[in-house]
Amino acid sequence: MIDYFMTLDPILQAAIATIFTWGMTALGAALVFTTKGVNQRFMDGMLGFAGGVMIAASFWSLLSPALEKAEGGPVPVWLPAAIGFLLGGIFLWGSDKLLPHLHPGLNMDQAEGINPERKRRSTLLVLAITLHNIPEGLAVGVAFGAIAADLPAASLGGAIALAVGIGIQNFPEGLAVSMPLRREGMARKKSFFYGQMSGIVEPIAGIIGALAVTVMQPLLPYALSFAAGAMIFVVAEEVIPGSQENGNKDLASMSVMVGFTIMMILDVALG
Template identity: 75%
Template sequence: MVNFISTLSPVMQALLATLFTWGMTAVGAALVFTTKKVNQKLMDGMLGSAGGIMIAASFWSLLSPAIEMAEDGPFPAWVPAAVGFLFGGFFLWAADKIIPHLHPSLTLDRAEGFNSKSKKRSTLLVFAITLHNIPEGLAVGVAFGAVAAGYPTASLAAAVALAIGIGIQNLPEGTAVAMPLRREGMSRRKSFFYGQFSGMVEPIAAVIGVLAVSFMTPILPFALAFAAGAMIFVVVEEVIPGSQENGNGDLATVCLMLGFTVMMILDVAFS
């Protein structure tokens, strides 16, 4: 598979990779065709593993390469990583305050963002997951952009491994949107549509990411760290709390460690 991908342009590589991650979101949303409710322990375990995958990917696939790439730059190697990481978190924090959205586990009265009280629950749920899928798409895009830029610390296999890891953790995200809508009486078809729709932003963000770093190579360490910071913000602000609030904290924690380990193995093995 890696040999085939290597023959494609960086933009096409990032696009295909994020079409896969979008497809995994659709797989998670497709569970509405079989049931109205997913076992809560299973859901919390999947969320925990998703958090572990995102944390591991943030370091091994993004922050560590950003530091290595910056070693020969004009700044101390830690500067691009620190600045990009903090700015990525700040960007998601600001977006959370502005864009109306609702985390899947919360009631409508706890919606966040500008004018959120006037929006439908379905719209708010989709906005929440869509907002948090942006850094994942960017992460894949800049990873393939780093390969195209010829950095020795970046490899095509590692970029593919990152896409696989993000795809795995997208599965519970699709479920987390579609299932609440189905329980509230929305048809299976509409629930599935809204659930998979939340992953549509990833191919768009990936193409933007790979084009940005292709034309502005010096920003690559900052871009990698930015994606890492945004992903960590999502994990701490939503994924981990969501996995812990239903009394399955130990299970979610164990699954987080397993997800972290799987992503670490994928990244190190393919680097």
């Protein structure tokens, strides 16, 4: 199975990998069929773990290959990575200000973006997680696209590790949408539907990312670091603060360490 996967076009590989990460979101959302509630410590630990995974992936799977790709170019090695990284954060910051959304666990009066009061709570919850999933799908896509560019630092094992790591951290995100909707009285099937829909953007972003760096290879270091900057913004803005706002700071912090370590091992071992 793995041997066959290795023979596929990198764009198709990116599509399959991001369908897997979407599937993990759906799997998390499906817990709404089997349980009435989730322990808050568990959710905070999973959020912290997700933050650690995303931080590690941002460096080993994205920034490090970006720096290597920029070697021998017309500009200093650090410049494309620095520009792309900051642009990724600015893009997410701007999207956060414009797109109406509501983070799980908050009241409607705490919704963000333009005219959030005109949207239903379910829509706002889905948009919040969708906003986070855009850089994740993009990261997987550009990682597989980097393989097509024959970048030495980019490997199929590393790209697969990135997809696996993001898939693991997507599991609690689906649940974070479906469970609050169920608690508010929404039917289980409808709660599941909204929960899994938050991950549908990942295959779209993944294919776009892989296509972009395959067609325009000079943009590869910028694209890799852009995805890294977008993910780090999400971690700093929402993931880690959200994991600690319920008082489970020690658990969340240690979970960040565990997530970072596991993602580092996956990337280095498979890469």
